Amino acid sequence: NEPAAFPSILPGATLGVMGGGQLGQMFVHAAQSMGYRTAVLDPDAASPAGLVSHRHVAAGYENAEGLAALAHEADAITTEFENVPAAALTALAQLKRVAPAAAAVAIAQDRATEKNHFRQLGVPCAPFAVIDSEAALQAVDEELLPGILKTARLGYDGKGQITVADRAALREAWQTLGQVVCVLEQRLELDYEVSVVLARGFDGTIVHLPVQRNIHRNGILATTLVLPGHIAEPVAQQVLQAARRIAEGTGYVGVLCVEFFVLGDGSVVANEMAPRPHNSGHYSIDACDVSQFELQVRTLAGLPLTAPRQHSPAVMLNVLGDLWFPSGSQAPRTPDWAAILGLPGVHLHLYGKAEARRGRKMGHVTITADTTEVALETAARAARQLG
Ligand code: ADP
Ligand code: MG
Structure with a gap:
């Protein structure tokens, strides 16, 4: 896991960012104040970062032409949100420096992967179970209830989460969330x-x-x-x-x-x-x-x-x-x-x-x-x- 030595990319070069929200905008501000040019990829023509960047590629995150345009503009590329498809970052990394790497972003995209990763590294996290089938639902350990059922992917700002008191509520909540892969966490004090x-x-x-x-x-x-x-x-x-x-x-x-x-x-x-x-x-x-x-x-x-x-x-x-x-x-x-x-x-x-x-x-x-x-x-x- 030792990172390789990478040469510095100096002011005057162009830094790219996947995503044009407020985090991308504040990245652009910081880059520009240090003398970098900036390029943003975001499908929204009026994205906060796109509006203040030297260059805005208005394309979807998986649009091959858009990704090529961003890689053409930028000397190095980062991301402002974790739901950029990992495949897009992998594709960009074949053309230009990308950090963080697709693999790291992919871990954060999925709560189940993320929690298993924490566990593997010996980092304590709340007791949890992955709910991906009726069988998994039935096998849930009593100690996880009351708990919080969270969709494994795409949740933010408390969205995609339901507090569940018991097994019946858990079953109902999983249905409400569309029976997508979820993580059930023990509700901690x-x-x-x-x-x-x-x-x-x-x-x-x-x-x-x-x-x-x-x-x-x-x-x-x-x-x-x-x-x-x-x-x-x-x-x-x-x-x-x-x-x-x-x-x-x-x-x-x-x-x-x-x-x-x-x-x-x-x-x-x-x-x-x-x-x-x-x-x-x-x-x-x-x-x-x-x-x-x-x-x-x-x-x-x-x-x-x-x-x-x-x-x-x-x-x-x-x-x-x-x-x-x-x-x-x-x-x-x-x-x-x-x-x-x-x-x-x-x-x-x-x-x-x-x-x-x-x-x-x-x-x-x-x-x-x-x-x-x-x-x-x-x-x-x-x-x-x-x-
Ligand atoms: P999000 O991706 O929406 O930020 P989080 O997993 O961080 O989702 O949950 C949002 C908030 O819900 C947390 O900051 C915390 O206040 C509460 N919460 C989440 N999980 C638990 C838990 N296991 N026990 C108690 N509170 C929790
Ligand atoms: Mg959170």
Whole structure:
């Protein structure tokens, strides 16, 4: 699994990204600010990243001509989401440098593969069973109930998940999910949730951002807190050790985020991994001297990785489309950005999505301050503005 030495691709070259969402857009921003040209492949003519990139290839992820066009434009290619078909990345890798590799992305595409991978690497995760047949359903161990049934593929933001109390509910839930391959996980009593973003270079160097604490609402990340001393040292150590083990055991090159559950006894279990920057790492743009997107540029380009330093306590609040629909209004209303920007240390990031929809990630706000107290107090005021 030792990564081969890869020559640096220097500013002036073109970096490509599969996917044109907000993660791709922030990658493009970071690449351009370092003097790279950028190319984005996304079928949507108005994708957030496509709109700000030097070049936008408007084609489907499996369109051979589109992939050839991207490979022609770009000197190296990365991805902004895990559901890019692995075959597309494999095809691109025959033409240009691709990181992370198709094999690593394929693991993150499938919860069953992902959990087996964690297990194999000795990384603790929630007890689970793969439900892919009536027989598997019947053989489910009693200890997995109550549990959460999750589709193995294509779930995000809590979608494709149903909590099940008993066997009858499990059977019904599997039917509701269309009897596709699922993972049943034991429902754990979470003390809190954390994640960590790391970057691993072609030479095996690993650097990481601080461990982040995450609060979800309706299955969607709502708030990330990154406050000095907020996470107990033994928890942070377990998280970092597990994330490193996953990166090394996967031969991973690029930015990797791993989500964890912290249990009441202080033990830590891995939940899932994202082979890309992550919503919970957005604060790094404003609160760290190297953002997760600059880390993505550096790993892809084979540039040196230096340890990021957080220079301010930070709170990140997601801005969902719901904000455009105050108290049940039918027509969208532009939020009062001036009021939010009037708070000290507030950094507003909007992704330029044309249409606001409930539950859609439209942007985020990062609050930085000199002290934890001020950061929390300002975040509480910003949260009131953000509904
Ligand atoms: P997604 O891909 O939608 O992010 P996750 O597997 O991360 O799916 O689940 C979303 C959220 O649901 C988690 O962040 C956590 O709050 C809750 N959750 C998921 N699995 C479990 C579990 N086994 N026990 C308790 N809570 C869970
Ligand atoms: Mg998750």
